[in-house]
Amino acid sequence: MLQVIDQIRPASGSQQTQPAPDRVVIINDVSQVRGGATNVALHSAALLGDSGIPVTYFTGDHGLHSEPRLRNADVVAVGGKHILRTALPRAALDGLYNVSAEQRLAAWIAANDTPGTIYHLHGWSKILSPSVFRALRPVAKRLIVNAHDFFLVCPNGGYFNFRSESPCELRPMSASCLLSSCDRRNYAHKLWRSARQEIRRAVFDFASGARVLAVHEGMLPHLERGGIPRARLATLRNPVTPWCPRRIEAERNKVFLFVGRLEEDKGVDLLLAAARDANVRVRVIGSGPLEGKLAGIYPEVEFTGWKSANDMPALVRDARALVMPSRYREPFGLVAFEALASGLPVVVSSSAMIADELSEVGAGISCDPYDRDAFSKALSILASNNELTASMSDLAYANAARFSLTPSEWAQRLVSYYSDALQEAVA
Template sequence: MIDRVVILNDIARPMGGATALALLSAHLFRARALPVTFISGDAGENAELAAAGVEVVALGQARLEAAGVASALVGGLFNRPAMAMVTRWIAANDTPGTVYHLHGWAQILSPSVFKALQPVAHRLVLSAHDFFLTCPNGSQSFLKSGRICPLTPMTPACIAANCDRRLYAHKLWRVARQAVQRRFYDRQNSPPVFAIHEAMRPFLMRAGIPSAAIHTVPNPVTAWTQERIAAEQNDEVLFVGRLEATKGPDLAAAACRAAGVTLRVIGDGGCASGLRRNIPRHC
C-alpha cells in the first residue's frame, strides 16, 4: 500500500516539459486520493497545487543562471541546504509506504538530492526527461553542432570533448558535477528509471544503467478530437515552444521553406531574432 507520493523537482511553477509532467503527476495522484508532497528548490508558489491539497515543501532558491556566479558554481555541484531540507523531511515523515519520484534536479537541488535520498533508494523512481542522469551536458550530443555523441559519458574521451554550448571550462564544471552525482547514484544498482522514449535506452545503458532498470513511459497526450484531422490539406505549419537551437525552430523553418509552406512561430528565446529575419511575417 502507498501511504504518500513525494515528488521532487527543481521548480514548482509550470515552466518546461519536465516540470509540467511533475506537476501533472501530482494532480493525477491527488485525483486517486493519494496524499502528495511536492518538494521543490524554488519558492514553491503554485496556487493549483495548494487547491488540490498537495503539501508543498520549498527551499526558496533560484535556478543556476539567476543565483549568481559564486552560488551557482558551488551550489550547483552540491547544494547543502537542499540536502538538509530533503533529509529533514524524510526523517520526520517517511513511512514504509512512502514512494519518492525525482524529476528535475540539475538547476537547484543539485547532486546533493541523491545523497539525501539514499536511505529510501529502494522506494525511489527517477525520471529521465533528458540525459543529466548520465551525461555531463545532459543531451548526449555536441550542442554547438547538434551531432549525436558516440562517446561513453565520463570516459577520458568524453571529458576531453568540447561539447558544451558555452566554453570548455563550463563543460569541465559539468564534468565535476557529474562526478559528484556518481558518488551518490549507483548506476549499476539504479532505482527504476522512467525514460520518455524507448530510443533513450541505449544511451542510458552506455553509461552503465542496466536495461532492466529502464522503463519507457511516453509523455501523456490528450487528443483534441477523436476524428482524424486532414493535416495534409493545411497550408500552414504552427511551431509553439521555446525558441532555442536545441528545440529546432531553425530546422522547422528550413523544412517549411523546402516544402513551400508557411511557418507560424509562437514563442521567444535566443533564436527569435534570427527567425524574424527569415520569416518576419509569422514570428
C-alpha cells in the same frame, strides 16, 4: 517498435492488486510548466491526488504559482532560482551542489518518511542539483527517477556532439568524453557539467535500489552505457492528451507549429530559417532566451509566448503540421504525440528517437534540421501537397494510441511501479 509499445500498455480490464503507496513525494526543479518533464510531473500530481493517494510536491523554486494540478498536493519549496537566472559564481556553485536543496529535502524525509512513502524524482539539473541524490540515499529502494533526458549519465544531457552536429557514441565520463568539446556553449561549460556529473556519481549509486524510468525504449542502451545497471532500468512512455479530440483537417490549413522552449537545443532557429526559404507560415508557441532575438530576425513569424493547455485548442486548429527540429537525440517529444493525437502530421529531426516509428506509420517526415535545403524542401512538400497532408493527418489520428499511453493507463502503470518498489524495499 510498435510491438514494444503494445507490451507496455496494461491489458484491458487488468486490476491493481498490489497495495498503493501511503504517499508519493514528487521532486522537480520547478512548479510551473516550461517543458515536457515538468508537465509530466504536474500531471502525475493531479492524477495521483485525484485517485486518493496523498502527494507532496517538492520543488526547487518558490512554489508560488497558481498551478491547478497541485490543488490536492502539499507543496514544499526550496525557494531557489534557475541557474541561468542566478549571478556567477553563485550559479556555478549551486549548480554543482545546492546545499539548501539537500538540507530541505533531508529534513522533510527525516520528519515525514514512512515505509510506504515513494519518492519520484523528475528534474534536478536546473535548480536542485546532484545534492538531492545525497538526501535520497536513505530511501533509495523506494526511489523512482524519471529519465526525461540523458543528464543522469551524459554531461551535456543529449548524447550529442553539438560541435560536430552528430550523435555521440562515446562512453560518458570516459577519457574520450572528457576530452571532447561537445557542449553547445563551450568547452569550459562542458568541464563544469562533467564536474557536476562526477558529483552525482559520487553521491549516489544506482545499483543501490533506485529504479530509472526511461520515456523511450531507445534510451535504455545509452543509459546502461552511462553506468546505470540494466536491472534498474524500465520504460514508461509519457501520457498523452490530444490538443483537440476530433481530427484537425490539416490539409485545409497553412500554419506550421513549433511548441516548446525557445533554446538552441530545440532547433527553433533552424526551423525559422528553413521556413523562410520555403515561404511557409510559422507560429511559435513557447518562451525562452532566444525569443527576443528571433522575433527581431523573423518579423513574419507569430510568437505567442508560453500558453497553457487550455489555450492550445484555439492555437492549433488552423495548423498544417507540427515541427520538432531538435538538434539532439530528443528522447520522446511530448508535443509531437499531442499533435499526432490531434491529427497533425509531424516533421521531426532524424536524430529524434521517435523519427523511425513516425515514418513507419506514415504520420510524419524525418529530416536533418542542419541541412537547410532538405529541411526547407520537406516543409514545401507538406505545404503544397494536400493529398499527402490529408493522408498523414488520417494516419496520425488513427495510430496515435499505438505510440503512447492515455493518462489513466499511465497512472495505472506508474502506481504498479511504485508498488513493485515498495515490495522490493521490504524483501
